[in-house]
Amino acid sequence: MTKKTNFKVPGHSPVGTFQWPKLVEPDTKFDPVGVFSVNLIVDAEGLAEMEQQVKPALDVMQEMIDEQPAAKRKRIVVNEWFTEQLDDDDNETGMYVVKFKTKAVIQGEPRVVAMYDPTGTRLNNINPWGGTIGKVAYAAFPYVIPGTKMAGISLRLNAVQILELVTGGKASAATSERNSYGFGAVAGYDAIEDGEEEEVVNETVAKGGDESDDDLDDTPDF
Numbered sequence: 001m002t003k004k005t006n007f008k009v010p011g012h013s014p015v016g017t018f019q020w021p022k023l024v025e026p027d028t029k030f031d032p033v034g035v036f037s038v039n040l041i042v043d044a045e046g047l048a049e050m051e052q053q054v055k056p057a058l059d060v061m062q063e064m065i066d067e068q069p070a071a072k073r074k075r076i077v078v079n080e081w082f083t084e085q086l087d088d089d090d091n092e093t094g095m096y097v098v099k100f101k102t103k104a105v106i107q108g109e110p111r112v113v114a115m116y117d118p119t120g121t122r123l124n125n126i127n128p129w130g131g132t133i134g135k136v137a138y139a140a141f142p143y144v145i146p147g148t149k150m151a152g153i154s155l156r157l158n159a160v161q162i163l164e165l166v167t168g169g170k171a172s173a174a175t176s177e178r179n180s181y182g183f184g185a186v187a188g189y190d191a192i193e194d195g196e197e198e199e200v201v202n203e204t205v206a207k208g209g210d211e212s213d214d215d216l217d218d219t220p221d222f
Helices: 044-066
Strands: 009-012 016-027 035-042 082-086 092-103 114-116 133-145 150-164
Touching: 009 044, 035 044, 035 150, 044 092, 044 133, 044 150
Parallel strands: 092 150, 114 150
Antiparallel strands: 009 133, 016 035, 016 133, 035 092, 082 092, 133 150
């Protein structure tokens, strides 16, 4: 039987479009500690790729459900780890939204979301906006909460690789620090320079309507 304590599955998402990224300043609206997050919009092929990556976590989640008493097991609702993207008229677009998030402080230790360019070089002075193209390094954790009758997998945001940057910053010199999240060079994309940050409001460029207050779900944070 799989050991379930602290079970996690690390992975790299397929390339997608960032939606409502909060990668530099954590969102404190619903959590005073702050939460970093990004929605990644992917196509059906990208969703299938991610499904293969998170399958071990889904399998462990099902084992955890099966271990519950029968009376509790049948009432558990599994939260889907992705949603279908809808346009402004609530019509399906054929794309999918995957949510990644992490607390800004875990076990008393402040966190930052590391960001890298297409060559795998660390970026330190950028603030990605919606519409940025990139990938996410994450860890999938299964959970079952009998008290709330909920189960699913939580996708912890660890780092991002930016392939096409949308931001309000001005170009400046790039750094040379290499990454430790397994992001290799991605063919077809140019290196990205760091920028001197401007005070700008993060805007939504990717499809999906205005920025929502409900962009963070109620699954556990790790």
